[in-house]
Amino acid sequence: MTAESMKETAETEFTNPNLSVLFSADDIEKRISELGSQITADYKGGDLVLVGVLKGSCVFMADLMRAIDLPMTIDFMSVSSYKDGTVSTGDVEILKDLSNPIRGKDVLVVEDIIDTGLTLTRLLDILGSRGARSIKLASFLDKPEPRINKELSVDYTGFVIPNEFVVGYGLDAAGRYRNLPFIGIVKNPAEA
Ligand code: IMP
Ligand code: MG
Numbered sequence: 001m002t003a004e005s006m007k008e009t010a011e012t013e014f015t016n017p018n019l020s021v022l023f024s025a026d027d028i029e030k031r032i033s034e035l036g037s038q039i040t041a042d043y044k045g046g047d048l049v050l051v052g053v054l055k056g057s058c059v060f061m062a063d064l065m066r067a068i069d070l071p072m073t074i075d076f077m078s079v080s081s082y083k084d085g086t087v088s089t090g091d092v093e094i095l096k097d098l099s100n101p102i103r104g105k106d107v108l109v110v111e112d113i114i115d116t117g118l119t120l121t122r123l124l125d126i127l128g129s130r131g132a133r134s135i136k137l138a139s140f141l142d143k144p145e146p147r148i149n150k151e152l153s154v155d156y157t158g159f160v161i162p163n164e165f166v167v168g169y170g171l172d173a174a175g176r177y178r179n180l181p182f183i184g185i186v187k188n189p190a191e192a
Helices: 003-010 025-042 058-065 118-128
Strands: 019-023 048-054 072-080 093-096 106-114 134-142 156-160 183-186
Touching (some): 019 025, 058 072, 106 118
Parallel strands (some): 048 072, 048 106, 106 134
Antiparallel strands (some): 019 183
């Protein structure tokens, strides 16, 4: 057995030593269940549509909707952010728009993480002109330190985190790690 193939058998993507676990799958499950109960109570009698922002929110969306015990629908949008390397420029381009109108609906935008908040600010501007009855925001993670739009309020937050680059549970580094069942901090981004 070569050194390289031994390394492959010892380490898997989920046990990658370049990651340290910030929130385990159990931590996440508990928190989503709390958020689901809260959203269920708040939207009783409403006309709820969850709007997932692709791709990062896909895992959160899948878990969150199964924790909401109400009649509801889902839709997705895809917007481009991070046009300038890893720094958000605030220029948001709609790559995929909603499939259905939101007029009269109670929209809950579902995001993976709010960082500077610029992407969400633009997105909420765009959705705000479409006649929804209400628009609120659920973000799995909130990283308040780099926030540029201090006015942006998050109605439902999974976890508030320090100013670290995190991956897993839908979040990626250059497209990788979205499949991790936990949230991890990349210890050495150069090796990611
Ligand atoms: P904002 O416009 O700076 O708030 O950008 C938010 C978007 O940046 C998120 O939806 C993510 O796609 C991405 N992002 C911000 N921080 C992280 C992180 O720590 N890990 C992975 N993606 C991140
Ligand atoms: Mg995103």
